[in-house]
Amino acid sequence: MFPYDSSLVTAVAAVPQSIADVVRTLENIQAICVDGDGLKWFNGLYLQVTQAVEARCQVEGVDAGGFLDSAWIAALDVRFAGFYLNAVKSSLSGAETPGCWQALFGVRNVRTIARIQFALAGMNAHINHDLPQAVLGICQATDDAPQHGTAQYNDYTAINTTLDSLINAAKQTLHVDLLGDALPPVGRLEDTLAAWNVTAAREAAWNNAELLWNLGGVPAVAATFLDTLDGLTTVASKALLVPVL
Numbered sequence: 001m002f003p004y005d006s007s008l009v010t011a012v013a014a015v016p017q018s019i020a021d022v023v024r025t026l027e028n029i030q031a032i033c034v035d036g037d038g039l040k041w042f043n044g045l046y047l048q049v050t051q052a053v054e055a056r057c058q059v060e061g062v063d064a065g066g067f068l069d070s071a072w073i074a075a076l077d078v079r080f081a082g083f084y085l086n087a088v089k090s091s092l093s094g095a096e097t098p099g100c101w102q103a104l105f106g107v108r109n110v111r112t113i114a115r116i117q118f119a120l121a122g123m124n125a126h127i128n129h130d131l132p133q134a135v136l137g138i139c140q141a142t143d144d145a146p147q148h149g150t151a152q153y154n155d156y157t158a159i160n161t162t163l164d165s166l167i168n169a170a171k172q173t174l175h176v177d178l179l180g181d182a183l184p185p186v187g188r189l190e191d192t193l194a195a196w197n198v199t200a201a202r203e204a205a206w207n208n209a210e211l212l213w214n215l216g217g218v219p220a221v222a223a224t225f226l227d228t229l230d231g232l233t234t235v236a237s238k239a240l241l242v243p244v245l
Contacts, residue, residue: 001108005092007032008039012085019054019074022081026050029088036179038108039088041115042122045170046084052162053077067158068151076138076156083130084122099234100125103241112245114183115174120196121240123167127201128233133226135209140216146209156206160199167198177245189244196240 011028014021026047033040057074059066067073087101097105104121107113135156139146147153171193177183208229215222 001105002034002037004032009089009092012089016078016081016085019050019057019077022050022078023047023054025081025085036109036111038104038110038113038115038118038178039122041118041174042104045119045166045174046122046126048166049163050077050081052166053159056159056162067155069155072138072142072152073155073159075141076134079137080126080131080134083134084126087125087130098125098129098230100129100230100237103234103237107241109178110243111178112243113241114177114189114244115180116171116193117189117240117244118178119170119174120167120193121237123198124196124201124236124240125233127198127205128236129230131202131205132208132212132229135206136212139209139213145213146206148206148210153206156202160202163198163202183244188242192240192242196236 008029011025011032014025016022016025026043029043030040030047033043053073054077056066057070057077062068084101087097087105089095091097091102091105104118104125108118135146144150144152175183183189212222212225215225
């Protein structure tokens with residue numbers, strides 16, 4: 001779709017091993033994408049989120065604003081990012097890609113979609129589809145079931161306030177069309193943006209990780225659940241990406 005897509009595939013080729021690796025990869029994507037590429041506006045918001053998590057992981061002590069288990073949060077962050085980077089690679093390489101991500105990649109150059117729509121559609125795909133699988137993967141690696149009330153869950157939810165702040169700021173700065181021109185008054189867009197809530201989405205993602213954990217002995221049912229989850233998330237992504245001009 002864009003002449004530099006092969007460069008994006010190269011940028012996401014290496015598997016990140018740390019949050020610093022993730023940040024560098026996101027910065028590379030950001031530098032490659034032009035303003036007329038919808039991917040840039042999700043990637044930019046995700047970069048801000050990742051940098052905020054990285055900074056908090058470096059703080060020692062909960063009282064100082066750190067995490068109870070920074071190593072767990074860092075490992076989750078890296079695994080989580082992998083789903084997005086793999087989606088970029090698979091889509092731009094012509095391989096099978098989750099529908100919720102393809103909904104965004106397929107309209108990257110549509111000027112009549114606002115920047116904030118791309119940002120939130122990416123967040124929708126990444127949180128509702130990818131995050132449950134990332135939480136599940138970390139919990140399987142440590143053999144600790146995802147449960148409410150644990151130190152890991154408390155760290156997980158502690159990020160919500162930061163995410164809310166960044167997304168609310170993005171709703172102001174990205175409320176323009178793809179090329180940066182002002183949008184006319186559009187009530188439907190305001191309603192759509194107001195309906196998407198990051199805290200609710202992340203809580204649903206944790207609940208779905210718990211469900212997937214409990215389905216571990218029935219892989220066929222788990223696979224069906226993930227297919228259904230992708231379908232529902234795809235519908236939401238498409239709703240977020242309806243042109244407003």
